[in-house]
Amino acid sequence: KAGVTQTPRYLIKTRGQQVTLSCSPISGHRSVSWYQQTPGQGLQFLFEYFSETQRNKGNFPGRFSGRQFSNSRSEMNVSTLELGDSALYLCASSLVGELTDTQYFGPGTRLTVL
Amino acid sequence: GENVEQHPSTLSVQEGDSAVIKCTYSDSASNYFPWYKQELGKRPQLIIDIRSNVGEKKDQRIAVTLNKTAKHFSLHITETQPEDSAVYFCAASKPGANNLFFGTGTRLTVIP
Numbered sequence: 001k002a003g004v005t006q007t008p009r010y011l012i013k014t015r016g017q018q019v020t021l022s023c024s025p026i027s028g029h030r031s032v033s034w035y036q037q038t039p040g041q042g043l044q045f046l047f048e049y050f051s052e053t054q055r056n057k058g059n060f061p062g063r064f065s066g067r068q069f070s071n072s073r074s075e076m077n078v079s080t081l082e083l084g085d086s087a088l089y090l091c092a093s094s095l096v097g098e099l100t101d102t103q104y105f106g107p108g109t110r111l112t113v114l
Numbered sequence: 115g116e117n118v119e120q121h122p123s124t125l126s127v128q129e130g131d132s133a134v135i136k137c138t139y140s141d142s143a144s145n146y147f148p149w150y151k152q153e154l155g156k157r158p159q160l161i162i163d164i165r166s167n168v169g170e171k172k173d174q175r176i177a178v179t180l181n182k183t184a185k186h187f188s189l190h191i192t193e194t195q196p197e198d199s200a201v202y203f204c205a206a207s208k209p210g211a212n213n214l215f216f217g218t219g220t221r222l223t224v225i226p
Contacts, residue, residue: 004157042216043158043203043205043216048211048212056212056213090158092212096212102163105150105157106157107157
């Protein structure tokens, strides 16, 4: 099976702009989680989507939002970009079963805010 | 929420020696503990995971142990090789929640 894919891989934006990142999960996986990775804060959970619904949410401001489509592909959007939003944004997909599922990460989108 | 602490932040070992990385978690409800390896510029890759109904799990040179009472778990790598050099992250998650709480990472360097 193909792995998790993310587009674009690199993005440069300026403060105040908005950005949309895309994640395609492994075929058959129905849950997509998003994480922000920075040198200072490490890996932090943003939110998780399952069946087109946000199921869990981390401690990030409302400028960070997401959605999931019926084919399980997910997008995340960051509005009114700030310098501190520069980070590697990773998505991870997993099957959904009774147990907490193994998460497989995509290659990430490197966002630079100038 | 859950808080995961990871030590040490950096670790250097000679090729062939063993490496041990330790993590503690705060929420006794957490029951799933994966370990990820991240090489420079690459995605985190799952190397081993353990659930709270198991005390130890081994996969070739890699093993993980879990002490639920003390709320800590450890990664053991034996016979280290230069290709083991990477940043290793531990994580914890609660039942049915696909949100991982990560430790701060350990940069492992294996010296040939």
